[in-house]
Amino acid sequence: MSWFKRENGESESPVSSNDEEKIVRTEGLWIKCNGCRQTIWKADLEVNQNVCPKCQYHFKLNARQRLDLLLDPGYQLVDAGLRSTDPLNFSDVKPYKQRLKKAQQETGLNDAIINAVGQMGPHAVVVSAMEYGFIGGSMGAVVGETIARAVDRARLEKKPLIVVAASGGARMMEGVVSLMQMAKISTALAQLDDARIPYICVLTDPTTGGVTASFAMLGDLNIAEPGALIGFAGPRVIEQTIRQKLPEGFQRSEFLLEKGFLDAVVHRRDMKNYLIRALDFMRLPASA
Known part of the structure; x- marks a missing residue:
């Protein structure tokens, strides 16, 4: 809006075009930490592996960032050709097909999983990393099949399997098909166990629902990042069901470690070295 007009009716802008070029635009360069509520320079956060340098709050990473964090350069993506269908022609606020299309455009992935x-x-190693940004990392037919293929690949190639879990649970837009993936992956993991191939699950924030109730808790070693929400039902649902106030930190990784549900809580900066040391102790079967 102009501050004043000339007598001839022309508007006078308070900022010239040259002045506009000198304005420093800082939008998107800062981020507020969900832990300490401090404002962080985004570049500093990225250098620190998306961990707050002030309070060590672990921000979410996408699936590709997880692979870059854990694997040496030169890794190969596999099992990437699967796409979800709409078996129930499901629609709530919007059709499921539209949700899939939007998630694919936003993440650049076919579904909420990457194998490498x-x-x-x-x-x-074989690594399967879940993408929370794709419909909350929910587990549908494609996620189940992709993880099952990772399990089979690890078993046939005699390579340790690492799954990075980040999910709100089963994808209910696919109905019972999504729930079937729990048994499908668990059966494949039983075969991997029979073959004595190591399986490690890394639980990140959040890991809930049918994912927690199946493969996320079946690792030979189950470890989590600090502060990760891990459980089947959410804490608010539990409080409303039992009509009791839950203890401080309930369902967070440190609480679960104390109660024996996890083997370790590992800071993100130490995760790769921790996994390497763990695999050093896990003896693979001799090749035929």
Whole structure:
């Protein structure tokens, strides 16, 4: 809006075009920490692996960032050709097909999972990383099939399997098809266990619902990042059901470690080295 007009009716702008070029635009360069509520320079946060340098709050990472964090450069993406369908022709606020299309455009992924094979230090591994940004990391038919393929690949190639879980649970827009993935993946993991191939699950914030009730808790080693929400039902649902106030930190990774549900809580900066040391102790079966 102009501050004043000339006598001839022309508007006079308070800022010239040259002045506009000198304005420093800082939008998007700062972010507020959900832990300490302090404002952080975004570049500093990224250098620190998306961990707040002031309070160590762990921000979410996408699936590709997880692979970059854990695997040595040069890893290979596999099992990437699967796409979800709409078996129930489901629609709530919007059709499921539209949700899928939007999530694919926003994440650049076909679904909420990426499989990769590569090196983690001296170990050749198979890694399956979930993408929370894709419909809350929910587990539908494609996620179930992709993880099952990662399990089969690890078993056939005799490579340790690492799954990075980040999910709100089963994708209910696919109905019972989504719930079937719990048994499907668990059965494949039982075969992996029979073959004596190591399986490690890394639980991140959040890991809930049918994912927690199946493969996320079946690892030979179950570890989590600090402060991660892990559970089946959410804390508010539990409070409303039992009509009791839950203890401080309930369902957070430190609470679960104290109660024996986890083997370790590991800071993100130490995660790769921790996994390498763990694999050093896990003996693979001799090749035929």
